[in-house]
Amino acid sequence: MSAREIKAGTITACVKKLFMDCNYFIGDDIMNAVCRAQKEETSGLAKDVLGQIIDNNKIAAAEEIPICQDTGMAVLFVEYGDKVVISEGSFEEAVEEGVRQAYTEGYLRKSVVSDPVFDRINTKDNTPAVIHTRIVKGDKIKITAGGKGFGSENMSAIKMLTPSAGVEGVKKFILDSVAYAGPNPCPPIVVGVGIGGTFEKAAQLAKKATLRSIDTPNGDERYAALERELLEEINKMDIGPAGLGGKTTALGVNIETYPTHIAGMPVAVNICCHACRHKECEI
Amino acid sequence: MKKITLPITPEQIKDLKAGDRVLASGYLYTARDAAHKRMYELLQQGKSLPVELDGQTIYYVGAAPAKPGYAVGPCGPTSSYRMDKYTPSLLDLGLKVMIGKGRRSDEVIDSIKKNGAVYLAAIGGAAALIAKSITKAELICYEDLGTEAIYRYEVHDMPLIVAIDCYGGNVYARDFAK
Numbered sequence: 001m002s003a004r005e006i007k008a009g010t011i012t013a014c015v016k017k018l019f020m021d022c023n024y025f026i027g028d029d030i031m032n033a034v035c036r037a038q039k040e041e042t043s044g045l046a047k048d049v050l051g052q053i054i055d056n057n058k059i060a061a062a063e064e065i066p067i068c069q070d071t072g073m074a075v076l077f078v079e080y081g082d083k084v085v086i087s088e089g090s091f092e093e094a095v096e097e098g099v100r101q102a103y104t105e106g107y108l109r110k111s112v113v114s115d116p117v118f119d120r121i122n123t124k125d126n127t128p129a130v131i132h133t134r135i136v137k138g139d140k141i142k143i144t145a146g147g148k149g150f151g152s153e154n155m156s157a158i159k160m161l162t163p164s165a166g167v168e169g170v171k172k173f174i175l176d177s178v179a180y181a182g183p184n185p186c187p188p189i190v191v192g193v194g195i196g197g198t199f200e201k202a203a204q205l206a207k208k209a210t211l212r213s214i215d216t217p218n219g220d221e222r223y224a225a226l227e228r229e230l231l232e233e234i235n236k237m238d239i240g241p242a243g244l245g246g247k248t249t250a251l252g253v254n255i256e257t258y259p260t261h262i263a264g265m266p267v268a269v270n271i272c273c274h275a276c277r278h279k280e281c282e283i
Numbered sequence: 284m285k286k287i288t289l290p291i292t293p294e295q296i297k298d299l300k301a302g303d304r305v306l307a308s309g310y311l312y313t314a315r316d317a318a319h320k321r322m323y324e325l326l327q328q329g330k331s332l333p334v335e336l337d338g339q340t341i342y343y344v345g346a347a348p349a350k351p352g353y354a355v356g357p358c359g360p361t362s363s364y365r366m367d368k369y370t371p372s373l374l375d376l377g378l379k380v381m382i383g384k385g386r387r388s389d390e391v392i393d394s395i396k397k398n399g400a401v402y403l404a405a406i407g408g409a410a411a412l413i414a415k416s417i418t419k420a421e422l423i424c425y426e427d428l429g430t431e432a433i434y435r436y437e438v439h440d441m442p443l444i445v446a447i448d449c450y451g452g453n454v455y456a457r458d459f460a461k
Binding site: 071183238245 | 444459
């Protein structure tokens with residue numbers, strides 16, 4: 001396979017569109033799940049809250065305005081084909097420019113501060129993004145983008161479980177994390193779980209899990225069964241829509257895994273609100 | 284569904300019970316993390332605030348930018364617990380209504396009861412819908428904070444739920460841990 005040239009401007013245009021689209025148009029997987037949940041709820045308040053979420057998502061899509069005012073910190077998972085050469089610029093600069101254009105021209109909120117502890121001065125264009133890049137075989141670039149709101153990000157957790165904890169330990173940590181979060185992360189939530197790897201790998205897997213459609217189960221039937229079981233358990237907690245009680249606390253549980261060390265079993269839980277926004281494209 | 288006006292009256296506060304659905308009309312001020320930190324620091328230095336809070340309402344929000352032709356951009360509530368550290372001082376100054384989402388600390392709940400205030404919840408993530416009930420937004424101060432500046436919003440039939448009432452009734456009091 002010979003080298004393929006992609007212009008930096010093509011990357012920028014693609015990233016810009018991903019962030020605008022994901023903030024205006026909720027995925028069909030989420031919208032369908034919320035509509036189903038509204039029919040199944042028996043409490044008037046829960047039905048009312050889900051009804052507001054449905055109306056909200058319709059307004060956002062029709063008027064092309066953000067679903068939520070927290071349009072998030074820009075997170076990208078990139079599979080970068082090793083035969084791709086960027087011309088007229090560089091890859092990361094092109095991505096940052098796409099984020100900048102989406103957030104400034106698309107009426108998205110600028111929510112990033114320059115320094116986490118001391119200055120906390122808004123960068124005014126929502127950059128920098130958080131970019132996870134993997135070099136893969138091929139001549140294409142695949143980008144999965146998500147705008148991650150921090151109401152739910154702040155409710156996320158990681159624990160370095162050890163092997164003897166077993167699947168019961170994994171379940172307990174995930175359920176405890178969701179119970180602890182309670183009403184705060186804007187339920188109904190999507191629960192992204194990363195299991196295995198190292199400390200940082202588990203966290204990255206959990207984020208990646210939130211960017212997968214809730215209609216696509218884990219490819220390993222054992223984990224797919226665990227996803228279904230956890231969803232059922234979480235929806236028995238009665239946290240409910242907006243934390244006001246009801247059968248719909250989570251819309252989906254997505255698990256991603258990776259091989260790990262003989263001594264470890266890291267588990268990360270990245271919680272996403274009902275405005276679980278992500279889009280992908282291939283260049 | 285109860286209708287309230289903002290600024291609220293003490294009688295209206297007494298009438299609100301945790302779980303009630305409410306439509307609010309009138310005006311309120313917006314403030315979130317950074318504006319709260321600044322106001323708190325002013326109070327610690329013995330200085331006065333840029334906004335008179337006695338009897339007033341604070342909505343914890345940082346709106347998205349307004350598209351041309353809109354009064355305000357999408358503006359749903361942010362998580363209230365991050366304001367807990369600063370809230371009792373503001374309630375002691377006469378702040379009567381807070382609008383946000385999610386749990387509050389025991390200190391805030393005690394202060395709500397002591398000061399005869401009320402905490403209302405808007406639906407998190409329903410920002411485009413909530414914006415329909417904001418008819419006007421006017422910058423008051425802290426412009427340098429961008430979305431975290433203090434604005435005065437005029438609201439009409441803003442859909443809310445009483446989360447913590449002046450008697451300590453609390454829709455978030457349930458413990459979900461097994």
